[in-house]
Amino acid sequence: MIAIYNKIAKANEWIEQNKSSVNNQYRLNYHLMGEMGWINDPNGFIEYKGRYHMFYQHYPYEPVWGPMHWGHAVSKDLIKWEYLPVALAPDREFDKDGCFSGSAIEKDGMLYLMYTGHVYTGEDKSKDYIQTQCLAYSYDGITFEKLVSNPVIDTYSIPANASLRDFRDPKIFKADGCYYTLIGSKDKNENGQVLLYKSKDLKKWEYVNCLSKSHGSIGNTWECPDIFKLGDRDILVVSPQYLKPRGNEFNNLHSTIYMLGNLNLDCGTFSFDEFYSVDYGFDFYAPQTILDSKGRRIMLGWMDMWETPKPTQTDKHNWAGAMTLPREVVLKGSRLYFKPVEEIADFRRNEYSVSNLKLSGEEVLQTIGDSYELDICFDAQDALEFGLKLRVSDAEETIIYYNKEDKLFYFNRDKSGSGLKGERRTNVDLIDNKLMLQIFVDKSSVEVFINEGEKVMTGRIYPSKDAVGICAFSKGDCILTLSKWDIV
Ligand code: FRU
Secondary structure (H helix, E strand, O other), X not given: OHHXXXXXXXXXXXXXXXXXXXXXXXXXXXXXXXXXXXXXXXXXXXXXXXXXXXXEEEEOOOOOOOOEXXXXXXXXOOOOXXXXXXXXXXXXXXXXXXXXXXXXXXXXXXXXXXEEXXXXXXXXXXXXXXXXXXXXXXXXXXOOEXXXXXXXXXXXXXXXXXXXXXXXXXXXXXXXXXXXXXXXXXXXXXOEEEEEEEEOOOOOEEEXXXXXXXXXXXXXXXXXXXXXXXXXXXXXXXXXXXXXXXXXXXXXXXXXXXXXXXXXXXOOXXXXXXXXXXXXXXXXXXXXXXXXXXXXXXXXXXXXXXXXXXXXXXXXXXXEOEEOOOEEEEEEOOEEEEEEOHHHHHHEEEEEEEEEEEEEEEEEOOOOOOEEEEEEEEEOOOOOEEEEEEEEOOOOOEEEEEEOOOOEEEEEOOOOOEOOOOEEEEEOOOEOOEEEEEEXXXXXXXXXXXXXXXXXXXXXXXXXXXXXXXXXXXXXXXXXXXXXXXXX
16 A cells, blocks of 8 residues: 555655745746646546646656656636645556546546556557556545556457557546547557547446547547537547648647537547647647536646747756646637636736727837736738737847738747747638737747637747837737736
């Protein structure tokens, strides 16, 4: 018994003793991060006994990916999070090299976590491994026991033609009195797919079907699947590895997409025609959603990308990784819209506003900040190009702007400071010749909600401390109305 709990106790002690070594320079003010060390995917997102619980892939010992633990935080408002002890550590035969991503469900008042046990089977870590699905349970939502009979879905339950290695990220849900789980997979020709399993008691699972798959053009392993209903449509969200760029889309190493389709649980099928990006920026991956007690479908993703060096990994910052703002997902016609959850408005302070400012050329706003919200309307008038420069100093700026001729919205971080550079673009139409933006800047992040959530662009930036200026600019005349609040 003692050996079982050692790794959790060790991780918690390490965090307690070392968290003060974290450098705060790029720490976010209103986004969830780990206390220290590395985090990636959100896991086990659930509302349980009146609080939102978020777990996350976590390696507390260094700001790099390592044997995965599950970190844990709770919140009443989805914005301010309180840390709880590490929930899972890789401490059993069936998960000895990592407790990979998974999800949570409440049953008979208890909180269950279903996660992937990652185990290396040889020297070459890129291919010598197996992944199985495991279950842990808790009476208080804080301390978890792993089932002795784990794994609950073993490799022998993997269907023919599915990868025997990449079999992970269970997303559990209940429908018609039964439990189901989606599992990320790929077939033997490297096409991403999602497998569906069914259970009456969470412990014994049977394979139903390959729910949905790529036919050669939608990337490799479909990681972190999720499914939900909005209106009368079913929506499947997956994070395909190595989805190839198409023009301005899918220019990150991996992408997150959604499909609108029809779920048939009896046959175990989900059919769809088209797929779309969830986020058009640089840093968004592996999101999870919940339906909360207010009836909202809320999504939160990892606000980083694989294989991109992060400035907080070096210079003794001792941490890496953050989550996006929680976003409410709404179906409008045949597209998803994403809006920051309304709770964020409770954290607005120090309003600054500009009304109907005639803009031609560049204007320095009489306000500064590194952690704020901007609500903006550009009335394009005759301007060809207009936008904002954020986190401005003599040498640095992050530019977001719209070009009317090519109908593209741009997010440029070439001069944002440390860290990766580059530009992302996406097609946007003006509405009555107007562009609406809701922008969240938080120390080392920018999230831009375009035209009331029609599109979102998310990116990490690492500006200097003195880069706090804000400028608006226009080539040709336009009219700017803007409100800014510090978010604290
Ligand atoms: C997605 C992912 C998951 C896996 C986890 C490992 O970012 O690769 O597929 O479970 O991260 O940390």
